[in-house]
Amino acid sequence: MIFLELFGVFFLIGLFTFGGGYAMIPLIESQVVSRGWINIETLYDFIAVSEVTPGPFAINIATFIGSSQGGILGSLCATLGVVLPSFIVILLLATILNRFSKSKYLSGAIDGVKPIIIALIASTVIMLMIKTFFFGGNSLTSPFVIDRTTIALFLIIFGFTIIYKKITKKDFNTILMLLISAIFGLIVF
């Protein structure tokens, strides 16, 4: 029964991936590639596709493989499977934590972890910038090339949002900013 199998495999992947995103690639290789549902090359092509399309990588890959193995019903089963573990775990935690919401230890623990969370996001963007600007968007072992167009486009968008904020005291609309970036991409690349 392919639908049950899709649901089960993606349920396991959802349950055992922490941090989301590309952290699940090793599991996908061992569970999905080994079943012959996708080959390695298509998997890595699909990572590129997943970056062009919105939404979490987990949902994208589940929908894609589900569709290739079992049509629309297959993609529904795989997507439901990958979402369900997070959904259940978070609901359980939320109900438990709600009882401790006035605890000073809980708020103290959150205060303690704040700099770590900001450092995690900062390290992601720094690594992304290094890879995109100097390594053609690939890993650090690939040849070193300075991508002047991308750096210039980044600086223009960044400068613009800062000036906009200085003048209007408001953030520039994020969705509009992404749309403008896409249009600039079509023009300059």
Place this chain on the structure above:
Amino acid sequence: MKKRIIDCLTLILVFLKIGAFSFGGGYAMIGIIQNEIVEKRKWIRQNDFFEIVVIAESTPGPISVNVATYVGYKVAGIIGSIFATLGLVLPSFLIIYIISLFYNEFISNEYVMKAFSGIKCGVMVLLLSTVFKLSSKIEKNAYFYIVFCLALIIMILFSIFLADFSWISLILIFIGLTFGVINTALASKKVKKV
């Protein structure tokens, strides 16, 4: 009852928007949620939002699904979490399903790839401003600077030298939580002495 229905409808609309425009993974989405839910609609306080991000980061599954479920729960209970998660997942589900039908045409289209290179620049700007915005919301004492710098250096070193470093962020989060609890315990001891 009526308020709850309106809350659920707003939740699904807001998360449909977030799901349709969250390029670049979970962290980029945190910036958009911060704008929509904490600042614009004031559904969740800044401190609770930090709590949600910490929990989303240290539980299994995609960060964005975790955040959506938790935000939905805080706003309108279990029904709210179903609506929020559905809203988040639906756009990527539909888009990828359609792409999977025309996969070969899509992947060889040069305009798609050009637009993507542009969007990538926008995503980096979005991530950077998320870092600045979140750090502007918290008190900057010696603890902040020391822990922030150490964690940043560790993360960058690990992501350069190790292929699979996802577990390192979990360890760092655990250390941060422990520091926080110890700090609270020490502070309450001091108060007792006085």
